[in-house]
Amino acid sequence: MRIRKAISAAVVLTTATVGMITAVGGPAQAQATWVPPFQKCTPFDQGGFKGDVCVDRVGWGPQEFLGLGQIQAFPSNCAKFRVDVVDPDGTAVHSVNNIPCATGSVGTARYLAELHVNGRAYARLVGFDSAGNTLLSVNSQIIISPYDNH
Template identity: 85%
Template sequence: MRIRKSISAVAVVATAAVGMVTAVSGPAQAAWEPPFRKCTSFDQNGFKGDVCVDRVGWGPQEFIGLGHIQQFPSNCAKFRVDVVDPDGTAVRSVNNIPCATGEVGIARYLAELHVNGRAYARLVGFDSAGNTLLSVNSEIIISPYDNH
């Protein structure tokens, strides 16, 4: 009888422990670190919106550049969104995005050593002849692993 009660008690404790592990690991995976975001708002030359860079990930960092457009002039033909290394080199771009309101372009870049744990986003607007109508940079975002 004592053995049966001991086995039952162990089973209850083990089941509770598994439930706690599941409860702890389940939401932690779903909650994952939210992206860190730096944005710059603009209202110039008939354009209104913002350009943002997100940083996501615990180990290797992924930088995501995107633009949000509220208004654009009638001569706007397309946008380009870049993820840019702080030295000014575009490391990833999404081009030929038709001018529209809302979210435009998402440039994703998995960081490697040459971005030095820092990046920013650039939103560029062009007319149909390819002339630059708008060029706006977000703030620089820094990886928590950057040692600069």
């Protein structure tokens, strides 16, 4: 009986504490943006383009690199974006191309870390006009897989 009362008291105390934390932290949490723990984003603001280019590493077993862009603004002559996952030697190992210019999240290039990138990669966001001329090319920081042998 004492054990039951102790467990009941612990549940009530935990529930009350969680309720207070939620009530106190509720509005602040609604405004906060969750960032994955292995994501590196690089902000840019150039030539009418504004946003972030990000590289992320996901997976519990085989690691996968993700490249993506977050666009806040772009110039009127922007026709499309391309997002690359890039090996540190500069070779684009996977790309998502012909993404119409828009605000918000653009492209998610996915690539397994073990295949070619030697446990290191970065993302590249490229913007083009309708003639195919490069208007923007911006790189994220390099991110490293925990299985990197270098």
